[in-house]
Amino acid sequence: MSKIPFNRSDIQGNELEYLNQAIDNGHISGDGIFTKKCNSLLQSTLGIEKALLTTSCTHALEMAAILLDITEGDEVIVPSFTFVSTVNAFVLRGARPIFVDIRPDSLNADENRLESCITERTKAIILVHYAGVGCEMDIIMNIANKYGIPVIEDNAHGLFGKYNGRYLGTFGALATQSFHETKNFSCGEGGALLINEERFLERAELIREKGTNRSRFFRGEIDKYSWVDIGSSYLPSDILAAILYGQLEKRSLIQAKRKKIWDFYYENLKDWADENDIQLPIILENCDHPYHMFYLIAPTLEHRNKLIQHLKNNGIEAVFHYLPLHLSEMGKKFGGKKGDCPVTEDISDRIVRLPFFNNLKIEDLNFDYFYDF
Numbered sequence: 001m002s003k004i005p006f007n008r009s010d011i012q013g014n015e016l017e018y019l020n021q022a023i024d025n026g027h028i029s030g031d032g033i034f035t036k037k038c039n040s041l042l043q044s045t046l047g048i049e050k051a052l053l054t055t056s057c058t059h060a061l062e063m064a065a066i067l068l069d070i071t072e073g074d075e076v077i078v079p080s081f082t083f084v085s086t087v088n089a090f091v092l093r094g095a096r097p098i099f100v101d102i103r104p105d106s107l108n109a110d111e112n113r114l115e116s117c118i119t120e121r122t123k124a125i126i127l128v129h130y131a132g133v134g135c136e137m138d139i140i141m142n143i144a145n146k147y148g149i150p151v152i153e154d155n156a157h158g159l160f161g162k163y164n165g166r167y168l169g170t171f172g173a174l175a176t177q178s179f180h181e182t183k184n185f186s187c188g189e190g191g192a193l194l195i196n197e198e199r200f201l202e203r204a205e206l207i208r209e210k211g212t213n214r215s216r217f218f219r220g221e222i223d224k225y226s227w228v229d230i231g232s233s234y235l236p237s238d239i240l241a242a243i244l245y246g247q248l249e250k251r252s253l254i255q256a257k258r259k260k261i262w263d264f265y266y267e268n269l270k271d272w273a274d275e276n277d278i279q280l281p282i283i284l285e286n287c288d289h290p291y292h293m294f295y296l297i298a299p300t301l302e303h304r305n306k307l308i309q310h311l312k313n314n315g316i317e318a319v320f321h322y323l324p325l326h327l328s329e330m331g332k333k334f335g336g337k338k339g340d341c342p343v344t345e346d347i348s349d350r351i352v353r354l355p356f357f358n359n360l361k362i363e364d365l366n367f368d369y370f371y372d373f
Contacts (some may be wrong), residue, residue, distance in 0.1 A: 003314075003315025003316065003364075004315060004316045004317065004355045004360070004364055004365070005317050005355060005357075006297055006317040006318065006353070006355050006356075007182050007260050007355070007356070007357050008321055008357045008359065008360075009181045009188070009357075010357065010358050010359045011246075012246065012247055012250040012358060013054060013246045013247065013249050013250040013253075014249065015242070015243045015246030016065045016244045016246075017245065017246070018034060018242035018243070018246050019239060019241065019242045019243060019246075021033075021034075021263050022034055022238045022239050022241070022242040023239070025238075027238060027239060028237055028238050028239050028345055029235070029238065030233075030235025030236060030237065030238070031194065031215070031218075031235055032114065032238030032241065033238065033284060034238050034241035034242040034244075034245045035053050035235070035238050035241040037241070037245050038051075038053050038192075038244055038245050038248060039051045039052060039053055039192075041245070041248050041249075042177075042192060042194070042248075045160075045167075046167045046169060046194065047167070047170065047178040047281075047309075048169070048170055048194050048195065048196055048199060049195050049196055049197065049198060050194075050195040050201050050204070051192050051193070051194050051195070052192060052193045052195070052204060052205070052208055052234075052243055052354045053117055053190065053191075053192050053226070053236055053244075054190070054191040054192055054193055054208070054233055054234045054235070054236060054290070055189065055190065055191065055233075055235070055236045055340060056178070056180070056189055056190065056191045057075065057085060057091065057154070057156045057177060057178035057179075057180070057191035057192075058085040058086075058088070058191070058233045059191060059232075060176035060177065060191040060192060060193040060234075061085055061086065061088075061089035061090075061152075061154065061217070062089045062232070062234075063193050063207050063234060064089065064152050064174045064176060064193065064206060065089045065092065065093045065095070065124075065203060066093070066207050066230060066231070066267060067174065067200050067203060067207065068123060068150060068152075068174075068205055069123075070093035070094065070095045070123055070124070070125055071094050071095075072093075072094030072095060072296065073094065073096075073121060073264070074090075074093075074094065074095045074096070074121055074122075074123040074124065074233075075095060075096050075097075075098050075115070075121040075154050076090045076095045076096075076097055076098065076118060076122070076124045076125070076126055077097075077098045077100055077109075077114060077118070077122060077123050077124070077125045077126065078090070078097050078098070078099060078100065078126040078316075078325075079099070079100055079101075079102055079108070079126075079128055079129075079344070080099040080100070080101065080325045080326040080331070080336075080340070080341045081102045081130070081322050081324065081325075081337075081341075081342045081344040081347065082128045082130075082154065082322060082325065083156070083349065084325065084328075085093065086128060086154045089118050090124070090126070091330075092289060095123065095124075096121075096334055097325075097328040097331075097334055098117045098122070099325060099331070099336060099340060099341055099344075099346055100113050100114060100117050100241070100341070101113055101340075101341035101342065101343050102343050102344050102347065104343050104346075104347065105282040105284070105286075105294050106130065106133050106135070106284055106287075107130040107131065107133075107347060108127070108128065108129065108130050108134075108135040109127055109128070109132065109135055109140075110343070111136045111140050111143070112137065114140065114143055115124060115143055118149065118258045120144075122147070122149055123149070123150075124149065124150050124151070124290065125140070125143075125144055125149055125150070125151045125152070126151075126152045126154060127140065127151060127152070127153050127154065127172070127319075128154045128156075128157070129153065129154070129155055129157055129158035129161065129168050130157060130338075131157055131281060131289065131292050131295065132157040132158035132159075132168070132289040132290040132291070132292040132293075133158075133281075133282075133283055133284060133287050133289045134152075134158070134161060134162065134163030134168050134284070134286075134287045134289075135163070137163050137164070137166075137171045138164065141171055141172075145172065145309065150172065150173040150174070150177065151171065151172035151173060152172050152174045152176070153168065153169050153171060153172040153174075153175035153176070153194075154175075154176055155168050155169040155175045155176060155177055155194070156176065156177065156178035156180075156183065157178075157183075157290075157292045157293070158187075158289075158290060158292065159165060159183075159184060159185065159290060160184075160251065160290045161178050161287070161288060161289050161292075162288040163286060163287055163288040164286050164289065165257065165288075166304055169194045170194070170196060170305060171196075172196065173196055173197045173200065173324050174193065174194065174195060174196065174197075174200065175193075175194040175196065176191060176192070176193055176194070177185050177191055177192040177193075177194065178190075178191050179185070179191060179244055179247075180239050183292070184254055184255070184258060184290055184291070184292055184358070185247040185248055185251065185254065186243075186244070187236075187240040187241070187243040187244035187247070188240065188243070189236075189240070190236050190240050190241075190244055190302045193208075203229065206228060206229045206231055207229060207230065207231040207232070207234070208231065208234045208235060209231060209235070210227075210229070210231045210232060210233055211227055211229040211230050211231030211232075212226060212227055212228065213225045213226065213228050227315055254358055255290060255291065256290035257358050257359070258290070258292075258356070258358065260362065261291070261294075261295075261360050262291040262294055262356075264362050264365065265296075265354065265365075266280060266281075268365070268367045268369065269296075269370060272367070272370050272371055273296065276299075276373075277299040278296050278297065278298055278299065279296070279297035280296065280297075280298040281294065281295055284330045292352055293356050294353070294354045294356050294357075295321070295351055295352060295353045295354065296351070296354065297350050297351050297352075297354045298350045298352060299357060300349075300350065301349040301350060303350075303351065303368055304320065304349065304350050304351070304352055306373075307352055307373060308320070308352060310373050311349060311369060311371070314366075314369045315350070316354075316355060316369060317355060318353060318354050318355070319352070319353050320348075320351060320353070321353055323348055324341060324344045324345050324348050326340050326341055326344075327345070335368050
């Protein structure tokens with residue numbers, strides 16, 4: 001085992017107490033007490049219409065694709081530099097991804113390239129707030145509104161991050177969150193769909209309940225429920241929600257811990273980075289990021305690989321990140337080819353993610369390993 005693993009899950013508050021409460025309540029399937037608590041906390045904190053906990057961010061994205069009635073022949077604009085779920089959710093519905101390149105500073109979709117990707121078939125613009133640093137939402141929303149195209153924010157990295165003082169995940173028609181074990185707040189596997197437009201509220205509930213109006217039945221609004229739409233089983237167990245609620249309750253503590261680690265990395269590596277032509281994360285002035293990750297961008301692929309191996313030899317588990325989706329086997333089936341997204345192709349070869357988790361101890365970080373490289 002590595003001396004410092006890339007990630008490690010942890011307990012931050014009352015997770016185990018709430019887990020026992022969920023079991024004692026006698027309801028551990030979907031939409032139990034703790035699921036509702038998580039939904040309510042997200043809604044009130046973010047100031048959104050509705051939050052619906054899901055089994056994963058992937059499933060939240062699939063719900064978004066269904067809500068937008070994505071069908072065969074539609075196109076969606078999406079960054080090539082992202083996890084495959086961001087694209088898969090829409091490809092599953094028959095859409096063709098149109099890959100857009102990223103900016104070299106924030107590593108987010110380049111807003112200046114978006115408009116040229118729009119065609120009469122464009123049904124959605126899907127954004128990823130990489131490392132929790134917001135995309136240029138004012139510009140992007142102006143473009144989207146000009147053409148009447150809904151925006152979906154894949155905010156897996158960015159919960160409680162802000163752009164121009166406004167929470168990420170509150171700009172687009174829909175947004176998605178991840179509570180995977182590598183995220184700031186985790187229940188092992190989990191996600192959420194954030195709904196910012198009233199027109200999606202009722203149908204989202206149906207889709208999440210296997211296409212039935214079961215939720216209305218349990219609220220006493222109808223005397224029986226039936227199959228009324230397409231859908232699937234997107235409800236997480238209340239056991240997972242109990243763990244997540246314990247983490248979300250401690251969001252200020254968790255964010256303070258992560259800020260301390262992020263700042264420590266930055267302050268101790270900036271001189272070394274300058275000397276070795278290595279780029280540290282760039283946080284745009286109008287963004288408040290949630291300290292989701294810390295990465296380096298090496299000068300070359302060879303340098304990146306040697307650095308990862310050097311750190312591994314010294315007990316530090318560092319990893320690379322996304323491979324360009326347009327150059328993947330599936331991406332090529334949609335017409336992707338080398339040179340389509342040059343910044344993505346370049347950054348993907350050079351990025352290194354350093355260990356980052358809530359209980360990472362600063363005293364364990366020995367920067368001699370970097371300076372000896």
